[in-house]
Each structure stands twice: as C-alpha cells, then as structure tokens.
Amino acid sequence: MQPLHARYPFLEGAREAVEAAAVDLSEVVATDDTVTQRALERVERAITDGTVGEPHRRTRVELLSYPVARVLVSLVDQHVCTRKYARAEAETAHGRFAEEFEQTTEFKSTRSERVELRDLLAEFDLAASVYEAEDGYWVDVGTYLDLAADQRGDEWRLVNRPLADGRVRVAAADLHVLLKQAIRHRVEDGLPFDVPDVIADELDEEVERLREVLADLDLTREIDTVVPEMFPPCMQALLDQVQKGEHLEHHSRFAIAAFLTSIGMTTDEIVDLFQVNPGFGEEATRYQVDHIRGDTSPTEYSTPACSTMKSYGDCVNMDDLCKRISHPMAYYEKKLDDADDDELVDWREENGEDEADA
DSSP states (O other): OOHHHHHSTTSHHHHHHHHHTTOOHHHHHHHOHHHHHHHHHHHHHHHHHSSOOSOOSSHHHHHHHHHHHHHHHHHHOOHHHHHHHHHHHHHHHHHHHHHHHTOOOOOTTTGGGSOOHHHHHHHTTOTTTEEEETTEEEEEHHHHHHHHTTOOSGGGSGGGSOEETTEEEEOHHHHHHHHHHHHHHHHHTTOSOOOOHHHHGGGHHHHHHHHHHHHHSOOOTTOOOOOGGGSOHHHHHHHHHHHTTOOOOHHHHHHHHHHHHHTTOOHHHHHHHHTTOTTOOHHHHHHHHHHHHTSSSSOOOOOOOHHHHHHTTOOOSOOTTGGGOSSHHHHHHHHHHHSOGGGOOOHHHHHHHHHHHO
C-alpha cells in the first residue's frame, strides 16, 4: 500500500492494492476501530464542511478508510449524503493534484509518490480526448459536455467557449475542474450498494451518528425553488390545511412556515399564501416568519427533522422515500434532483404568469 494510493484511494491501483493485501472488510470493521473512526470522519466532515478531514498518518488506515466510508454512505442511503460525500472526496483530490502538478522538480525517489496530469488522464480514459495546446488544452466536445454539465456560471456554457474541429478550448485550471468532476463521478458510481449484514451490524453506531448529523444539518442553503407537488407528504398535508382554512396547532404552523422559509420563499410570499386561512392573521404570520428567519430573533430556525414531526403527529402519508430519509428538506432535495427540468416549474413563476395574463 503506497502513500499515493492513500492520497487518491479512488485510483484503480489503490483498489488493486487492497485486493492484493487480501483485506477482509468485515474483519476490519470488527477489529480495527482506527480505520472505522477515520471512515466516519471522512463522511461526517463531507456532510458538515465539504472536506474529508485530515489524512491519517498511517498509510494503511487512510487507504482502508475509503472503502469503509463508502460502506457507511451506502448504509445511510440518503441522496444528500451520497452527493456531499462524492463532492468532498473530489474536492480534496482536486486540491492535492493541483498542488502536485505545480511541482516542477522531480526526483526519481519521489516519482511514485506523486500523481501527474498524464496519470489522471489515463486513469479516466481521457488521454485521447485532451490535447495540449499553447497556454491551455483542447477537449473533445462530448467529453467537455459530460464533465462540465454540473458546473455553474456562464463561462462553462459551450456557446461561450472557443470551439474548433469538435474540440473545446480550456485553460489548465479549467481542465483540473473537469478532472475533479471525473473523480466525483467515479466516487459516486455504484453508491449506495447492498452491504452484507456481517459488516452492517458492526457499523450501527456510526450510521446512527451520521443520520443524526444529517437531521441536524441545514440542508437548504442551495434551494430556491418552490414546487409544491414535490414537497414531502407532511408538508403537502400542512399546506393543504392552510389553503383550506383549517386550524393548525402552533408546532404545525411553525413547521410549514420554517419549511417554506427554508426553500427560499420571502416573508411577503408566505403571508400572501396564508391569506386564505382565517387562523393566520397577517401581522401574526409576518412576525412568526420573520422570527423563524432570524430577522427579529438571534436564531435562524431550520425545518424540524422527521423525528420531531413524528413526535408532534405531523408526519403523515409516509411514502417509500420517507422511509429512507430523516429530514423533510432531504426529501425535497432528492425530489428536485431527480426531476426533469421541465417538471421544475416554480410556484411563484406560475402565479406571476397567471397575474400577468389577467
């Protein structure tokens, strides 16, 4: 097991090294708490801050923590966990290889401990799709579209890139980003997978820990889309009660208001939505929403977790997805991620169009 494999555990060579060592993961999780705890750290840090934590000083521990981390992600089996973990592994690798690419002095004794651009291009079958040019590279358009699909910003749109002979011009830093995406795709590939009971039983505490972290996490930072038909069943039921003018208990009013705030609705939009409910006075509703948002309180409140919704009797109409998640926002995020673009018609845009037509 080489230090290079520990730094880049997604490499085919790293997998082969683990196989050559005849590592039994069931024995590892049962007897090596150091590996398990490092694996737990990889996933927990990925969820909370987008990194995989500091590498362990022992090569074996660091390398084996990667397959165990993938086991943990599979056992948690929540889309947001899988996505955040894959992104964190890719981001960590990106930082490492970008630094190593800048090293211009190479000694034979250290060659095997560093990765070079040609190594990664070959690893991901990109050597024939990337061509070095003066002050940059040309990338086959198909490869570019595949790896740039998740990038935000106008600079990644094909129409804003030099294009010639079926190739797209990119700077070195842009090529590094594309490689990061290739790494993310590999890490995410196959997740989640079925885990044998003999391994799963040893990791109950670690899986429960990760689910608690997910339940406590604010999962709504990047969501600003209001598609009611994709709300979790509990929030659909509460919204339906609001729109029918039915009375809601305080905890129910808090839950739906916090959810709507979390998905990007403004106070004015929420007040307008609740106007039809005689139990929601405008002044009281505005005060509550501003309080939840943190405008009139020292705390910005998040949507209650599924466990809290159950304890108050607000968890209703559970479907199959509900059984696999622990937070209403995780449900909504999963629905949005899985939907086609033409399904994502924002409620606010629909209402704006209706008013304009009138």
